Amino acid sequence: MNSFLNELKQWSFANFPEKFAAALPKLIVFIVVIAVGFWLSKLAGKLMVKILKSKNVDKSMHRFVNRSTVIFLRIIVAVVALEQVGFNVNSFITALGAAGITAGLGLQNSIAQLAGGIQILFNKPFKSGDFVEIENVSGKVREIRFMYTTLVTNDNKLVVVPNQKITTSTLTNYTARDKIRLDLTYSISYDDDVEKTKKVLKQVVESEPLLLKEPKHTIGVSKHGASGVDLACFVWCKSENYWPAYFSMQEKVKLAFDKNGIHLSLIHISEPTRPEPIS
DSSP states (O other): OHHHHHHHHTOOTTTHHHHHHHHHHHHHHHHHHHHHHHHHHHHHHHHHHHHHHHTTOOTHHHHHHHHHHHHHHHHHHHHHHHHHTTOOOHHHHHHHHHHHHHHHHHTHHHHHHHHHHHHHHHHOSOOTTOEEEETTEEEEEEEEOSSEEEEEOTTOOEEEEEHHHHHTSOEEETTSSSEEEEEEEEEEOTTSOHHHHHHHHHHHHHHOTTBOSSSOOEEEEEEEOSSSEEEEEEEEEEGGGHHHHHHHHHHHHHHHHHHTTOOEEEEEEOSSOOOOOOO
């Protein structure tokens, strides 16, 4: 840098044409390197976005990667261009590195959040629109940002979850798969016929259009309780039909049991329950 500044100090009105002519080749190289380098960096940013799209990375990632790629490459281009005109970039790089270390120490938590966002967007444990449960918080994923993820709960509350917390917590994605098992348990009196009850349950299951034929349902005695016999009824449905299938089964089972003289003492749904995402 000192040599570059010393050379500028030697310029005067009298020797300007001579100095300018001597410096013109370097100036042209500088302009060409900047122009071509900036153009190529823009192409590289677009190429990165195409790669992300081909990998089905969430759209939230596209703009950040594009801008980061362009800025990073343009910094390199600027350093190379300055070096071509005699600018000593060693001290500049050293100062930049020291500033980066200082900033990193002061922004450790933010960097951890950013790393968590990148990890989520690349590993894709969930995407926008999925219904997830993170520890004691559940909701529909509204937006994935680099520092945090926003969820909308069933009662329409907006919850902001830091990405670092997501990557270090147990996460349940209820809509990651196209089908989900609905676990129902019905308690009947000891005076009722178990085999008859199983047949009635089978008829209800096979007549319910919201349930899937495959995987096949499972019906059987799960527990001898203090006041009755518990029958487990495991059925499968599409993830988006979880609650409609649940409500329909509860109503139809009650009506079928009443029709066949079966005394239903308890209805419950086994844990873990899946809250219904709001539309």
